[in-house]
Amino acid sequence: METKYEWGLEKNQANFRPLTPLDFIKRTASVYPDRISVIHGELRQTWAQTYSRSLKLASALQKRGIGKGDTVAVMLPNTPAMVEMHFGVPLSGAVLNCLNIRLDSESLAFMLQHGEAKIIFVDSEFSQVIFDAVKRIENPPVVIDVHDLLFTEEVRDIGEKEYEDFLLEGDDNFQGLWPKDEWDSLCLNYTSGTTGNPKGVVYSHRGAYLAALSNILEWDLPHHPIYLWTLPMFHCNGWTFPWVIAARAGVNVCLRKVVAEDIFKLMKEHKVSHYCGAPIVHNMLINADENLKNGLDHRVEAFVAGAAPPAAMIEGMVNMGFGITHVYGLTEVYGPASVCVKQESWQESSLGEQAKLNARQGVTYHLQSDITVLDPNTMKEVPHDGETIGELFFRGNITMKGYMKNPKATGEAFKGGWFHTGDLGVIYPDGYVKIKDRSKDIIISGGENISSIEVEDVLYQHPAVMLAAVVAKPDGKWGEVVCAFIELKNNTKVTAKEIQDHCRNILPGFKVPKEVYFEVLPKTSTGKIQKFELRKKLSSDSAIDV
């Protein structure tokens, strides 16, 4: 029976509209039509132009019969076309699938086939690998070449036509196809999938809208930020920042390649105010030549996530004069969905202590409901003692719809009404969570659990260490023993014994690496160190002890 608070109070066109991040660009193009939206080399685009080009793109897609339920794939670095895709594709009703530009043709072929892409937009840099991928597919997508003004090598077109010509197929006065339901799918993002086939994570309009707002709230992101695209847009849709920057009427400073020289140059030239990245990006900046940093005299705010940042790195950023906010998440939660909120009381601690506090994964995002650590067997919260290890779980609107065409994996990921991250961690007495390891990265030696991250944190404190990874090596006596792989900074030299002595000063003996290897570490396309490659080396005995 309807109560007085329901009767005659239904939703209608005047008081209800599906949430969608597309509304952000609509408003910004209308309120700030002449503000700069995109900077790329000599190119400047205004928000009116970006919106109008996005609508042209949407119209052109529609005329090709592409719309709701269809997939549009893109193989693009952080260029203006990539920004436009984040609006133009969903404005046609279709779902945007950003492919990882560092993948091989076999993986890409799998994704194009699994996602059933109808069309793909390809930056000239990736013509060959997409050409090879498309060859492998039975019903290949239409291919459109994208010529970027900052791609300076020889162009070899592989598609039906170029992007600018494709846009000409669109109508000038198309108004866009807006979602009727905010649960409609917006994007498809494949996980990196270190084991088995990649899974296709599906985002909704509602989720992306709330994730974008949550990023603004966490960062106190004011109107008109100047945002540098160090984070790949193909990675969780750049943590929703194409929509964030539209909502804030900011500037997208594009960047084809993450090179320290270019980054500092753009930061100075355009007074970049914000950027995001994995620890490896910030590490690169910290260790860059001092000449590059000279002249950067305004404060820059950075989001760091993508892997647990070593405390030494956070300290390095602060020393460089950058503001740093540590966030944590996964593809399944639209990028970051927890934040290490800095408390006023921490200011009384030493910088080193603060960095340690900041290195935790923290508390739930404003518009996410919960992050917590549960015993995965009982689904009960672990004690808030900073010691008892359980699994990290998320819950709330900033969580994917599920994995496409994979209800089994979706069911497992959401078992018990929580999203299972697969990361192991603890809760501190202040309610902050901290990752101790991926489930598969924990080392069990002589019956003791050893967090590889804890050991890595200590390794990073050594002045010669650029990157460090700690993995388990099977051992007849101990079950597993701790092994360290280290990439040294330029022009430094150090012995395994020196590293072990350094660790022994800080860690109990059983956590000190038994073996130490020096080499350039293998990384995934998103900058994460590939521990499974290191484990392979250990089992094949191909690594060389020095």
Add this chain to the structure above:
Amino acid sequence: METKYEWGLEKNQANFRPLTPLDFIKRTASVYPDRISVIHGELRQTWAQTYSRSLKLASALQKRGIGKGDTVAVMLPNTPAMVEMHFGVPLSGAVLNCLNIRLDSESLAFMLQHGEAKIIFVDSEFSQVIFDAVKRIENPPVVIDVHDLLFTEEVRDIGEKEYEDFLLEGDDNFQGLWPKDEWDSLCLNYTSGTTGNPKGVVYSHRGAYLAALSNILEWDLPHHPIYLWTLPMFHCNGWTFPWVIAARAGVNVCLRKVVAEDIFKLMKEHKVSHYCGAPIVHNMLINADENLKNGLDHRVEAFVAGAAPPAAMIEGMVNMGFGITHVYGLTEVYGPASVCVKQESWQESSLGEQAKLNARQGVTYHLQSDITVLDPNTMKEVPHDGETIGELFFRGNITMKGYMKNPKATGEAFKGGWFHTGDLGVIYPDGYVKIKDRSKDIIISGGENISSIEVEDVLYQHPAVMLAAVVAKPDGKWGEVVCAFIELKNNTKVTAKEIQDHCRNILPGFKVPKEVYFEVLPKTSTGKIQKFELRKKLSSDSAIDV
């Protein structure tokens, strides 16, 4: 048929949660338990305390059988109890009905009866009027007295018990009743109703959540604002700011009465960063004694809305060193839902010209969909010429569910898929809307439409004018003629002729007031000038021409 983007991708407990502003206090109490939430005289409350008291309140209400579909009325000034009501009442599942503390017992009786309030919380200042109101009702609500530490007059209890004793009825470990549907009703707010019975505007959890976020976005409101409660919380739930301040983990500086001396004192003492108010409040501050302002050396940000602010007032605020953001809305759109966004290019204009630009009602709020001016007959947008008058319409999520138990009025308000504001206005070439008048306030003299606001704007430019109101007087020859009512600043003197001469210098002759009256103007409880009272005076000839 389900597509690949729907199949197996349904909502579940892990990836969907109804939007509610109650989540804001839940997170803040967990992340910032020890930060100050409330300042009131010597009282300090933390967010952990405010949340725990709100849960106690919710539990006590539930134990009285009060929950979903029920109304809880409150008759409270801006005190700590009023802050708690905004969380405790909805945490019980019930709907919060904040009564206007300036109303008479007859109006209050109507609202209590129409809203079917089960219980009412009454500040001691309003014991008598509620006592009288409750007497008139057949099924009167339970009455709970609220003793406030800053109420210094004699207390005469009229209820069953006092608020603190009522709280003791609640359980300590109650977790709150959270909405299952974000469309559930959150609040009931009666419009002031200058004609006929007041209408009961119903808010949803979803609408309040998005309205609160939108206020944060418009204002670039950072973490931890110090917010002064100059705006009554009974007015559109303080434009959603009880929830805004919870979301931002800020401080509620309470204020029983709007007195310039107290306001400046609190601003200095607590470094108040933000406040909201109708033009009359800002006017009071602008015209306050200079002694009061001395020592206020930090920037304060103000939201102004509630009536179109005269350009001279905006200029006065800027001269005082306050930041001012002009927003516009109505009870039906959760308070403000449009904003006069300041454009960078305006900085080249004179301060006077900027004030004029700022005096417009502007563009749609971030998370509202549209504000526009339509011809109410054809529902077509008027030309963007700054001249063609139509009616202002809103559309989007920041719009009420409707009027309670009044589907006829709801249907009329939402006719054509837009919310009808009843305000008349124009659109400028830059897309900004400006109110010219309420439908009933427009003056038609000799066939010419005259905007009373335009004439008032000119009157405010006269240095002796404190408040001005322009209304129509029936006239045999012209149909209507322009009449001005003026409240002068202290220690000023001016004649009707001087005012008319002043107007003639700026306005065409037919817009110059034919009659000018000097008197203290009648105001509504929310500070709006009551033009209908002025019109009554004109028809009864009780006004005195000077």
